[in-house]
Amino acid sequence: MQSDAIVPLLLTLKVASLATIFASILGIVVGKMLGRRRSFTRDVAESLLTLPLVLPPTVLGYYLLVVLGREGFIGAWLMRTFGVSLIFTWQGAVIASAVAAFPLILRAARAAFSEVDMQLENAARSLGATESEVFFRVTLPLAWRGVLAGALLAFARAMGEFGATLMVAGSLPGRTQTLSLAIYDAVMAGDDARANTLVIISLITAVVLLIAAAQLLQRTRYSKP
């Protein structure tokens, strides 16, 4: 009983972690590219990139199938070049979760970057820093709290991802069946004991993560101890 509840938990953590890492890297890069100045084009771009958050996950799943499926332009290319398909794989689940979580980190990162005092970035420039040095030595270190908050939301979203994952990766026990899919599966099968165990595991994981996050976010005081 316990051991087969561990499998979906580990799979969920693996999928959600990787999805958060990919979504974070992309979200930070795009958030930086969108910049702090607002303009019509930038706002339209941000709105389009936020779509995965507001669209029903099944719509997202449908589009991912269109793109990643055998007929899709990325799916067909992957098949031709590497002979692999992402459909019904845990890697496919990572992509579905990453796409669903991406808008959260993008919006958080862009907001966090634009809250950094521009004067500090200018000070760095006048001290000889290149634009990438300004970003890595001033902007990102000062914005990391907001970025991390976004990454946590992204992780939570990735952990709870259901609809898109189901459509792209299916619900194959031990392979693509994450916690949320396993809970649904258990309830549908009338296995209340298993559903209970999985729900409690989800709950504990979420609480542990929230406490860890609060600790992390608290630890930055720029002051002598």
Next chain:
Amino acid sequence: MTFSVAIEKKLRADRREFLLSMKFDSNTDVTVLYGTSGAGKTLTMQAIAGLIRPDAGRIAVDDRVLFDSAMSIEVPARKRHVGLVFQDYALFPHLTVSQNVGFAQKRGWRSQRLSNRETESILASVHLESFAHAYPSDLSGGQRQRVALARAIASRPRLLLLDEPFSALDSELRAKLRAELIEIRRRADIPMLVITHDASDVAAFGGKTVHVDNGSVIE
């Protein structure tokens, strides 16, 4: 040492228009840009430092042209070697005093070593050696001002720009730091341009004074 500034920039905000039209040069060690707030002093300083781009004109320090609209020359801020002391100091809050001062020395991905001899000696010159590992938030206004000055000097600038360096300090401290600044500048031998709206600064610094009002120099 000489520098010359002749720039124009039109700014628009809330349907009001402001025309910055600055033209002055100097060949003294200390130049004071004096005028009321809103006269365009800070904009001029930002243009010299390369943080804003004038619509037209020319900026040169010694024989080095930093900006020339006619010849489409625009040296980026990081290559201008102009040291800035911001009005609100703009110290990096996430770095210690010695990391702030050593900022210009650390390049690329290398870790920010805590302190090297040069940073130490610059900190000593502004009497902050015992605060090397403190963060800006632990410091008083006067100490922050000294860190900002030390950080600018440590980047070995060819010209030092100070924007209202004492406006955030009380008058007693102002007089003390002013004397310190004059002494530090002389030892570092870097020409400087000071922005102020305070007539007592003008008297204390001597050198050349450029009066500014409503975006232009008045004779």
